Amino acid sequence: MTAVAVITGTTHGIGRVTALELARAGYSVAMLCRDVPAAGIVRAEIGAEVSQADVRIIPCDLASLQSVRRAAQVVRNEFGPITVLINSAGIVSSRHRMSADGFELTFAVNHLGHFLLTRLLMDRMARHGRIVNVASRAHFRARAEFMELQSITDPQARYSPIQAYARSKLANVMFSFALARRLAGTGITANCLHPGVVATHLLPAWLRAIKPLITRVIFDPDRGARTTLHLALSPEVAEISGAYFDEYQQIRPASLLADDVERQEALWFASERWVGCGTWFKPKTAAGRRRTAQIA
Numbered sequence: 001m002t003a004v005a006v007i008t009g010t011t012h013g014i015g016r017v018t019a020l021e022l023a024r025a026g027y028s029v030a031m032l033c034r035d036v037p038a039a040g041i042v043r044a045e046i047g048a049e050v051s052q053a054d055v056r057i058i059p060c061d062l063a064s065l066q067s068v069r070r071a072a073q074v075v076r077n078e079f080g081p082i083t084v085l086i087n088s089a090g091i092v093s094s095r096h097r098m099s100a101d102g103f104e105l106t107f108a109v110n111h112l113g114h115f116l117l118t119r120l121l122m123d124r125m126a127r128h129g130r131i132v133n134v135a136s137r138a139h140f141r142a143r144a145e146f147m148e149l150q151s152i153t154d155p156q157a158r159y160s161p162i163q164a165y166a167r168s169k170l171a172n173v174m175f176s177f178a179l180a181r182r183l184a185g186t187g188i189t190a191n192c193l194h195p196g197v198v199a200t201h202l203l204p205a206w207l208r209a210i211k212p213l214i215t216r217v218i219f220d221p222d223r224g225a226r227t228t229l230h231l232a233l234s235p236e237v238a239e240i241s242g243a244y245f246d247e248y249q250q251i252r253p254a255s256l257l258a259d260d261v262e263r264q265e266a267l268w269f270a271s272e273r274w275v276g277c278g279t280w281f282k283p284k285t286a287a288g289r290r291r292t293a294q295i296a
Helices: 013-024 036-049 065-078 105-124 137-141 149-153 161-183 205-214 226-233 261-275
Strands: 004-008 028-033 055-059 082-087 125-134 189-193
Touching: 004 013, 004 105, 013 028, 013 036, 013 082, 013 226, 028 036, 028 065, 036 055, 055 065, 065 105, 082 105, 082 226, 105 125, 105 161, 105 261, 125 161, 125 226, 137 161, 149 261, 161 189, 161 261, 189 226
Parallel strands: 004 028, 004 082, 028 055, 082 125, 125 189
Antiparallel strands: none
């Protein structure tokens, strides 16, 4: 049976490289993309490099819960068990905007869209499937007051682009840890990573703004995709779940906020309520996340 990879954010940067390398590794690749014409260009580029590549485009706007639901249904209809699910897409809004569903836009795209997508595809994960969430070291910059959940649905709440991005990346890490607890014993793993700051053909203005908060080094997309591909493909991490990896493929401690189990659970149940998913079972224990490797 052909291995299946479902990836968001494949029209540029590390997502494009990830899709290419998974196609090269023989995976059937489902690219979930908002910009379908741009995705078509990427698919053609992959086809030119990988003969017989099976790359399919599925329209998906992560800012719209309805669009995410439609995309998940297409994946369910067209693909078998999912070997790896990579939540890679991300934005930051320079001004305070709300999604069509009434959530702060950066948070809606970077966290809630991926949360819903993962929940809708969870029962289609392969027995030893892997879930990879592209987070960021910027999550260390998230301040506790910006994690007050009511502010996410308040169009009049204080807004800072840097804090909005940091909050969404913190949510990625917290989601990964809470998910790993729920998956304990299933054989499915969930991990997150900081890819480094990655340059595309133009480094966006918002990324220039947060660059000093993250690193002085900017990677090209091929270098930036290494940790994502490591978590997707390497046998070395097949049994590791609930870990945060850096841009050098090493497990590192996450922030104190990210490690707060009560906050993780509060975010989890709020996210379920916001996206309209039924409550999944609580983990048997909240005494920290499961790991099978020592933190470096």
